[in-house]
Amino acid sequence: MTFLEIKNLKKVYRAKFATKGTEALSDVNFSVNKGEFISIMGESGSGKTTLLNILSTLDQPTEGEVYLDGQPLSKIKDKEISRFRRDTLGFVFQDFNLLDTFTLKDNIFLPLVLANTPVEEMENRILPISQNLGIEKQLNNYPYEVSGGQKQRAAVARALITNPKVILADEPTGALDSKASQTLLETFERVNEEGQTIVMVTHSARAASHSNRVLFIRDGIVYHEIYRGDLSTEAFMDKIAQSMLVVTNRGESNEG
Numbered sequence: 001m002t003f004l005e006i007k008n009l010k011k012v013y014r015a016k017f018a019t020k021g022t023e024a025l026s027d028v029n030f031s032v033n034k035g036e037f038i039s040i041m042g043e044s045g046s047g048k049t050t051l052l053n054i055l056s057t058l059d060q061p062t063e064g065e066v067y068l069d070g071q072p073l074s075k076i077k078d079k080e081i082s083r084f085r086r087d088t089l090g091f092v093f094q095d096f097n098l099l100d101t102f103t104l105k106d107n108i109f110l111p112l113v114l115a116n117t118p119v120e121e122m123e124n125r126i127l128p129i130s131q132n133l134g135i136e137k138q139l140n141n142y143p144y145e146v147s148g149g150q151k152q153r154a155a156v157a158r159a160l161i162t163n164p165k166v167i168l169a170d171e172p173t174g175a176l177d178s179k180a181s182q183t184l185l186e187t188f189e190r191v192n193e194e195g196q197t198i199v200m201v202t203h204s205a206r207a208a209s210h211s212n213r214v215l216f217i218r219d220g221i222v223y224h225e226i227y228r229g230d231l232s233t234e235a236f237m238d239k240i241a242q243s244m245l246v247v248t249n250r251g252e253s254n255e256g
């Protein structure tokens with residue numbers, strides 16, 4: 001079932017009074033089914049962050065539309081947008097974005113506090129999530145008192161606690177060592193198996209190998225996609241690496 005639909009998305013960044021802009025996205029089209037875990041890959045400057053910002057309603061496309069559960073995002077009224085973001089989307093960023101003056105618990109509670117959720121409900125929700133992520137013993141610590149991996153898992157807990165329709169992750173393993181990355185990706189796999197839809201931007205073939213499908217963007221379009229199917233993460237990683245190689249070689253021959 002199509003859950004997220006991206007149609008003819010175009011984004012041109014234009015400075016005030018400039019006649020010519022930068023076309024970050026030309027014509028992006030793809031859809032995501034409920035419960036899918038997809039990765040978006042592409043070289044630096046290929047438009048991944050631009051796409052993610054549009055999916056997160058932080059930016060608007062120049063042309064085209066994004067539909068979430070059939071609802072066109074452009075039709076959401078300005079005064080409803082913060083609420084929509086808070087209730088529907090879960091964000092996980094590379095630099096965690098935790099507040100240093102709050103404990104992990106209070107950081108995780110933040111979106112629920114903003115939504116005026118009763119304390120008892122907040123306590124009920126945090127328990128299974130923090131146990132699932134293995135951070136229940138760190139909840140009363142401050143971010144500077146825990147490891148990078150634990151910080152990132154707290155950031156994932158904060159994204160999950162609102163039961164979002166979709167998790168949007170921008171280079172979530174970018175600041176982690178390989179062991180913490182592996183734990184985070186296994187966490188994503190597990191919450192995905194429990195039904196969570198995830199869209200992740202990454203440079204890493206290893207990170208992408210944990211998803212069900214990888215989309216490659218270049219020159220502002222999705223020009224290639226591969227499915228994991230029954231492949232192991234190792235085998236899928238090889239397939240992704242091969243696709244990246246083909247892409248790079250094609251780039252060189254085009255330019256040469």
Ligand SMILES: Nc1ncnc2c1ncn2[C@@H]1O[C@H](COP(=O)(O)OP(=O)(O)OP(=O)(O)O)[C@@H](O)[C@H]1O
Binds near residue numbers: 013014042044047048
């Ligand atoms: N606010 C902006 N104003 C003008 N141009 C921009 C702006 N943001 C991005 N761009 C340009 O749009 C293109 C796509 O940028 P984007 O940040 O989406 O790429 P990316 O794939 O996320 O790159 P990276 O992997 O390096 O983060 C680039 O050419 C970039 O220079």
